[in-house]
Amino acid sequence: MLPKHAGVAEVAAAQPPVVRVAGLKKSYGKVEALRGIDFEVNQGSVLGFLGPNGAGKTTAIKILTGYLAASAGRVEVCGVDVAEEPLEVKRHIGYLAENNPLYLDMRVADFLHFAARAFFLTGRQVQQVVDRAVCCTGLEEVYRRPIGHCSKGFRQRVGLAQALLHDPQLLILDEPTNGLDPLQVVEMRALIRELGRQKTIIITSHVLPEIEALADRVVLLHEGRKVADGPLGGILGQDLAHCLVRVCLRCKPEQLRTVAEEANAVWLEERPQPFAGDDLAAATLEVAGADGLSRIATVAAQAGYPLLELAPQTRSLEYLFQNLKQGEEK
Ligand SMILES: Nc1ncnc2c1ncn2[C@@H]1O[C@H](COP(=O)(O)OP(=O)(O)OP(=O)(O)O)[C@@H](O)[C@H]1O
Ligand SMILES: [Mg+2]
Known part of the structure; x- marks a missing residue:
């Protein structure tokens, strides 16, 4: 039984998982796209499904949504077995597919009405759910426009509106910001973050x-296998492992090398000056331990070199996978 003053997270964790995946395998002929993956998604959480091209993300999503049969394993969504009741499962899932297939000749309004009827909605219900989805995704200004005349950002919103029509408990978004310009990416992420307040999401x-911007937990796929599962910070081992840092000081390049040595940082590469001005030196360093950054700042200050930049770098997915593979080999 839950304690009387249980928090939202505790209450959600006490509910049965919205998604349960066990021993999931899928082969396309000789290609083993999924080699046995297991994971669960708790109610109210935003799960980031991460992996390089060809890792098996879309394949897993297509099986979860009932569009593709698994070769082995079991998937349950909201307690419903996907293989046994694919239609029932679709009632619980809103799905924005990879590359967002839409009928470009249809107007936004007509497409959403059509999609609502495909969810077996009828009569006044249709207009009600379309109005709600249009309002939620900010589509008012393009409501009467043919989809083919809408910007990529608006088309993504149309795809998202379609996924929301039947008010599903679980939202599955496959690469929702792919191909958007930076401003549209920011808008789309804000929209997804807002939706994450009410729905369970797999992105x-x-x-x-x-994933860093949106997800509270990550499942990492690599060549059809799950290689990590947990909060992103823990997976990256940011607080424990080596941290890459961009540094720029007002000093000569050889003086920056001395600072790096005294701060016990590893010199990785000299970088072009990031700011205008003379006498600037910049480099990427690697520091160990949580106090690595402050050591550099302290040594630079003691030497009297003004600090212009000291920025931990976001690790790339490639770096993350290299580390995981090295970990496996050890
Ligand atoms: N219909 C198909 N027929 C044959 N092979 C396929 C098919 N769909 C996917 N694959 C293969 O299965 C593997 C996993 O593909 P999948 O599309 O699931 O990866 P992904 O993680 O979604 O990649 P991306 O980041 O490029 O979208 C890849 O090797 C891919 O070439
Ligand atoms: Mg994909």
Whole structure:
């Protein structure tokens, strides 16, 4: 039984998981796209499904949504077995597919009405759910426009509105910001973050910052296997492992090398000056331990070199996978 003053997270964790995946395998002929993966998604959480191209993310998503049969294993969504009741499962899932297939000749309004009827909604219900989804995704200004005349950002919103029509408990978004310009990416992420307040979300990406911005937990796929599962910070081992840092000081390049040595930092590469001005030296260093950054700042200050930049770098997905593979080999 839960304690009387249980928090939201505790209450959600006490509910049965919205998604249960066990021993999931899928082969396309000789290609083993999924080699037996297991994970669960708790109610109210935003799960980032991360992995490089070809890792098996879309394949897993297609099985979860009932669009593709698994070769082995079991998937349950909201307690419903996907293989046994694919239609029932679709009632619980809103799905924005990879590359967001839409009918470009249809107007936004007509497409959403059509999609609502495909969810077996009828009569006044149709207009009600379309109005709600249009309002939620900010589509008012393009409501009467043909989809083919809408910007990529608005088209993504149309795809998202379609996924929301039947008010599903689980939202599955496959690369929702792919191909958007930076401003549209920011808008789309804000929208997804807002939706994450009410719904359980699975979002796939091969871009680390995307997942960092949205997900509270990550499942990392690599060549059809799950190689990590947990909060992103823990997976990256940011507080324990080596941290890459961009440094720029007002000093000569050889003086920056001395600072790096005294701060016990490893010199990785000299970088072009990031700011205008003379007498600037910049480099990427690697420091060990949580106090690595402050050691550099302290040594630079003691030497009297003004500090212009001291920035931990976001690790790339490639770096993350290299580390995981090295870990496996040890
Ligand atoms: N219909 C198909 N027929 C044959 N092989 C396929 C098919 N769909 C996917 N694959 C293969 O299965 C593997 C996993 O592909 P999948 O699309 O699931 O990866 P992904 O993680 O979504 O990649 P991306 O980041 O590029 O979207 C890849 O080797 C891919 O070439
Ligand atoms: Mg994919």
